[in-house]
Amino acid sequence: MSVSGGVTAPPTRAWQVYLAGEIHSDWRKRIEAGIREACLPVSFSAPVTDHAASDDAGTGTLGEEGTPFWRDHMGAGVNAIRTQTLIRDADVVVVRFGDKYRQWNAAFDAGYAAALGKPYVTLHDPELDHALKEVDRAAQATARTAEQVVAVMRYVIEGKLG
Amino acid sequence: MSVSGGVTAPPTRAWQVYLAGEIHSDWRKRIEAGIREACLPVSFSAPVTDHAASDDAGTGTLGEEGTPFWRDHMGAGVNAIRTQTLIRDADVVVVRFGDKYRQWNAAFDAGYAAALGKPYVTLHDPELDHALKEVDRAAQATARTAEQVVAVMRYVIEGKLG
Amino acid sequence: MSVSGGVTAPPTRAWQVYLAGEIHSDWRKRIEAGIREACLPVSFSAPVTDHAASDDAGTGTLGEEGTPFWRDHMGAGVNAIRTQTLIRDADVVVVRFGDKYRQWNAAFDAGYAAALGKPYVTLHDPELDHALKEVDRAAQATARTAEQVVAVMRYVIEGKLG
Amino acid sequence: MSVSGGVTAPPTRAWQVYLAGEIHSDWRKRIEAGIREACLPVSFSAPVTDHAASDDAGTGTLGEEGTPFWRDHMGAGVNAIRTQTLIRDADVVVVRFGDKYRQWNAAFDAGYAAALGKPYVTLHDPELDHALKEVDRAAQATARTAEQVVAVMRYVIEGKLG
Amino acid sequence: MSVSGGVTAPPTRAWQVYLAGEIHSDWRKRIEAGIREACLPVSFSAPVTDHAASDDAGTGTLGEEGTPFWRDHMGAGVNAIRTQTLIRDADVVVVRFGDKYRQWNAAFDAGYAAALGKPYVTLHDPELDHALKEVDRAAQATARTAEQVVAVMRYVIEGKLG
Amino acid sequence: MSVSGGVTAPPTRAWQVYLAGEIHSDWRKRIEAGIREACLPVSFSAPVTDHAASDDAGTGTLGEEGTPFWRDHMGAGVNAIRTQTLIRDADVVVVRFGDKYRQWNAAFDAGYAAALGKPYVTLHDPELDHALKEVDRAAQATARTAEQVVAVMRYVIEGKLG
Amino acid sequence: MSVSGGVTAPPTRAWQVYLAGEIHSDWRKRIEAGIREACLPVSFSAPVTDHAASDDAGTGTLGEEGTPFWRDHMGAGVNAIRTQTLIRDADVVVVRFGDKYRQWNAAFDAGYAAALGKPYVTLHDPELDHALKEVDRAAQATARTAEQVVAVMRYVIEGKLG
Amino acid sequence: MSVSGGVTAPPTRAWQVYLAGEIHSDWRKRIEAGIREACLPVSFSAPVTDHAASDDAGTGTLGEEGTPFWRDHMGAGVNAIRTQTLIRDADVVVVRFGDKYRQWNAAFDAGYAAALGKPYVTLHDPELDHALKEVDRAAQATARTAEQVVAVMRYVIEGKLG
Numbered sequence A, B, C, D, E, F, G, H: 001m002s003v004s005g006g007v008t009a010p011p012t013r014a015w016q017v018y019l020a021g022e023i024h025s026d027w028r029k030r031i032e033a034g035i036r037e038a039c040l041p042v043s044f045s046a047p048v049t050d051h052a053a054s055d056d057a058g059t060g061t062l063g064e065e066g067t068p069f070w071r072d073h074m075g076a077g078v079n080a081i082r083t084q085t086l087i088r089d090a091d092v093v094v095v096r097f098g099d100k101y102r103q104w105n106a107a108f109d110a111g112y113a114a115a116l117g118k119p120y121v122t123l124h125d126p127e128l129d130h131a132l133k134e135v136d137r138a139a140q141a142t143a144r145t146a147e148q149v150v151a152v153m154r155y156v157i158e159g160k161l162g
Helices: A027-037 A051-055 A068-089 A104-115 A133-137 A146-158 B027-037 B051-055 B068-089 B103-116 B133-137 B145-156 C027-037 C050-055 C068-089 C104-115 C132-137 C148-158 D027-037 D051-055 D067-087 D102-114 D133-137 D146-158 E027-039 E050-054 E068-091 E104-116 E134-135 E146-158 F025-038 F051-055 F068-089 F106-117 F133-137 F146-158 G027-037 G051-055 G068-089 G104-116 G132-139 G146-158 H028-037 H051-057 H068-089 H105-116 H133-137 H146-159
Strands: A013-022 A042-045 A090-094 A120-123 A142-144 B015-021 B040-045 B092-096 B121-125 B139-143 C016-022 C044-045 C094-098 C118-122 C141-143 D015-021 D042-045 D094-097 D122-123 D141-143 E015-021 E043-046 E092-096 E120-124 E141-142 F013-022 F042-045 F090-098 F121-122 F141-143 G017-021 G042-045 G092-096 G122-123 G141-143 H015-021 H041-045 H092-096 H120-124 H142-144
Touching: A013 A068, A013 A104, A013 A146, A027 A042, A027 D015, A051 A068, A051 A133, A051 B139, A068 A104, A068 B133, A068 D141, A068 D146, A090 A104, A090 A146, A104 A120, A104 A133, A104 B103, A104 B133, A120 A146, A120 H092, A133 B068, A142 A146, A142 D015, A142 H068, A146 D051, A146 D146, A146 E050, A146 H068, B015 B027, B015 B068, B015 B103, B015 B145, B027 B145, B040 G146, B051 B068, B051 D133, B051 E027, B068 B103, B068 E141, B068 E146, B092 B145, B103 B121, B103 B133, B139 B145, B139 C068, B145 C068, B145 G141, C016 C027, C016 C068, C016 C104, C016 C148, C027 C068, C027 C148, C027 H028, C068 C104, C094 C104, C094 C148, C104 C118, C104 C132, C104 D102, C104 D146, C118 E068, C132 D067, C132 D102, C141 C148, C148 F068, D015 D051, D015 D067, D015 D102, D015 D146, D027 D042, D027 D146, D051 D067, D067 D102, D067 G141, D067 G146, D094 D102, D094 D146, D102 D122, D102 D133, D102 E134, D122 D146, D122 G068, D141 D146, D141 H092, E015 E104, E015 E146, E027 E043, E027 E146, E050 E068, E050 E146, E068 E104, E068 F141, E092 E104, E092 E146, E104 E134, E104 H015, E104 H133, E120 E146, E134 H068, E134 H105, E141 E146, F013 F025, F013 F068, F013 F146, F051 F068, F068 F106, F068 G132, F090 F106, F090 G017, F106 F133, F106 G104, F106 G132, F121 F146, F133 G068, F133 G104, F141 F146, F146 H142, G017 G027, G017 G104, G027 G146, G051 G068, G051 H120, G068 G104, G068 H142, G068 H146, G092 G104, G092 G146, G104 G122, G104 G132, G122 G146, G132 H051, G132 H146, G141 G146, G146 H120, H015 H028, H015 H051, H015 H068, H015 H105, H028 H041, H028 H146, H068 H105, H092 H105, H105 H120, H105 H133, H105 H146, H120 H146, H142 H146
Parallel strands: A013 A042, A013 A090, A090 A120, A120 A142, B015 B040, B015 B092, B092 B121, B121 B139, C016 C044, C016 C094, C094 C118, C118 C141, D015 D042, D015 D094, D094 D122, D122 D141, E015 E043, E015 E092, E092 E120, E120 E141, F013 F042, F013 F090, F090 F121, F121 F141, G017 G042, G017 G092, G092 G122, G122 G141, H015 H041, H015 H092, H092 H120, H120 H142
Antiparallel strands: none
8 A cells, every 4th residue: 555755565455346236248357357457456256147057046056946936036045145245345346237137136236335334336337327326326436437447446556547 | 012911012113114116106105005094003204206306306405516427416415315314214114116217226225224134025026026036035025015015014013914 | 210329210211121932821921910010111022922823924914825935934034024123122132932842933032132232031941951051141141930030120120129 | 256257366265154053963074075075265163063072161161060050051151252253253154953952052043143144054954944934034045955055155155056 | 204195194203413513603593594494303413512611611520620732632522422422313414614713523523424324414615625525525415505404404304395 | 402503402302321330429319419400301320229139139030049159140140131221221321430349340331331432421539540540541531529420411411511 | 173073174263362451460471371382273462561661651652741640541542552452353352350459441341342242251269259240240251260261262262171 | 462471472463554644744654664663563554645646536537527526526435445445444543634734534534433443543733732622532642743653553562662
């Protein structure tokens, strides 16, 4: 963590960043690549992003279930062990909303982080601004691109811009 | 609160129920009417459900703002004073999802309640089950009709069914 | 709340006592009768003690469910809205274990109260002492009779013995 | 923690799993063996599972005590230093109920974990379902076999099924 | 609390508003007058605003003290009993910064409220915007006039604009 | 709560004050008398101050116990139901140390209040200053007389000196 | 942490033990020696036990102060930075009371730990039992010798007796 | 952490110290140099102290913004990700006030730390004492020079003076 006055303080703190939300584009890969290129000490975590595995998380581990509602219920419980633990661990949460699907779990994660006093950054296009106004209000920043998220993390960790 | 053994305990506790989510149908009115008919000691609260007023909450109180993003930002801040205070006050939150709009603020409220350890009940049609599986999993109940919510509250308060 | 020195302080504080556990004997009635006889300002709450209603809490409010596991799951969720709210409200929890049934929910309630830093009193026969040692250790008192619970509450509220 | 998009993130996070409950069968050994076989980064903890030592935890460390109730009381206090510390440390708690004994301490641990917002998984046969409905409801998953618990942890950590 | 659908819910909730900061102008009087005129159920609290009394809070209650630093120290301790209790009680905090004096205690109160997750509104002229940017960022709203604060509270409580 | 600007705000808030510590002199009576004389809206609470009753709190409610250590243990558990509940309820705790006895429970109560972030005032003679320096440091004020405690509470509630 | 079933789990967890209280005898040395002899993974912390340094902690770091009360006040503040940080860090606190001095800070530390839900062990002679009954009641164990504290920690960490 | 009795305990604990406040003099450099010279295991963190970068933290990472108020708002949000995370991480916060500028963010940080129960040390000249009395009162120490802060940390960590 850089401090004033020229004293060299090694940036040994590893920042934990949880990447929540949309799983159909490569935004996580782009953020990770940007962070690696900038040599920032960031450790990433995320929900399971393999859509099929995530949907089968309950029946694939605990056994068959015939009713769709309860199949989802079992799966969501198993996924919550992962997501709630990793969100609690994180220093910063990035919440991505894409232009398709309802992505209610992304908004749920944002509300969960907000209530814990955990800082989060939203990432979405301006078309979604009005619908996301409550979610954006409780965020510390709203980014439009993965590169902006990288820029935010670079500034937060190293105090450097562009 | 009724207890076993025939001792008469007057149900003096007033339950606070916060009604979150969709604002385009009459579900709040139906829940309130059902609760009144059942003579249950419930006090309701809710976000501002006048859509136009809610959208103007910032500029209508704090003054003009030309940029849509910041207009929403101001409004969401003013609304959050109300919603977060009332959710923290509530004993139970009911979160309603309709078939239109994205309703991310409803999912945000559910995540917020979950992180506070506040019990909530979701209210939506089966068509939304898969998309809402994470939100339903953290709920104590998923209802399909306003009448079911009334039945839940009647049971919770009086211990009576049907 | 009585204080030293003869100053008259009216005992206006109403104590909330939650009566958890066994539902097959009249221990709740006896505690309530004793408290009323002693004119103590105590307000009682309890889980729903109508066994049949409690078992049907889910299907009786939210609709049919064919699988026993999920029927219980729905019912336990609805019951938890009541029990967790009332335990959080309570000043003191009394946890009763009888000589029949496994009563795991009573032990669950005790663990829940312990983690919240909520004082609780256990009520059971000496035959159960060894099996309940962890539950008793985290309690502030272990009583053998309903009358002893009344005596504890009388002392706690009025500072008077026998 | 694996994330989408092919970026390699080393699974450096060590998950802490606390294995609570029944001490008369080899379920802990089977879970540990399965986790090791799957090469998962899990660190286990548990209560003291040597029954005789656990019963003598008080008198074996603090000196003789003639009354059985207080002997248990002393032992339970010493055991609680271990169990409550390790449960607070854990990311996930597994709570096992066998078909013998009352195992109230297992249910107590589940209630304790629930109040802390700590995710837990129950492990028991279907015969116990009805009696454990409250304990199962607050769990994120109910498993029938040790192998299912391993599958849950493999999915939670690596996002992989079977 | 007004809800949708025409159901009449009496606004019985009394909102607690703490008025922090500058004590040399009549802003508190103007907010209170506006709230009364609008017939809003608001109960106000504030630090002691009699400057001389506030400065003497320590020596005037606990006895003489010759060193200015410790005199202030004693006074600040006595004042903190009041201010921290009332801020914790409040639903909303209004923090006023005037154009004179350093008013560090106002910024301290804002930071205190922020860490508690308590919503607050800042009230100051645009000239102070840059210097107050951190304090404004953690606020839910920034008002320029006492009348705007009244409008915010009216909207928050009644859902009405203008 | 008085506020600036002449607006009349009725002092409707009732302050809860817990009077901890020494039980052999009339300091509680003097504080209560002073508060009544000043017509302050204060509600008092305290531990049981009847020394004999307090010592018998366990055996007098729960039955005989032959070993002095466990007799004290039972009594302290029953007393803790009262003291910890009332300290958590209190707005302000006054902790009195006299010149006799060790009064470790008074210091325990102070540490308990400090960890809860609850403001407290110590009351003792200067002879004890050095021995009580840690306890005084975490207090918001150290008073020498009951009258000074009354003066502190008058200032805290009404903002008035002498 | 040893678990049932013969699986070898390396005891990698380092336990943090804070040694509070009396500073005039060699009890800390004896506990540390016993722990080292038993090869237990324990890391110790303690208040500053050099009596003269502790008394001068304020003036020796922050500059001269003529009044004894404020000298102690300054010193206690500086010491509290150390003690409160290390108590919060600790897994277990040992609180020692000797037969001399009032040791109110030891009782304060015990109350502080109790309110944090931090397990602690008291260490004192039977002569002090009655005076310490509240402090002992909130403890998980009361030991008479340093060797007993070592035995408790050995059991807690390794599950082994004598 | 040194303990009594000559037992060698290696000072392996790394203390986290956050240096908040004024960014125009070399006080951070002097504290760091003093800590290094004393070979103390301290890891420092701080807000971004490059004034220009800090002012551009929003627009430099998230894109252009024409209105000064919102430009500051964006920047303060990004800065808060860093500052609030590091303050929560810190064992001790040092808050520096210089003789120029209003430095409201320093007072905000102090209030934030106070509400979290995080110990902090203020650092400022006596001329500011009266204006900073509330901020100083909630601090554990008030230092006049960077060297005094070093002395405090040396004592806190090693128990040594001068």
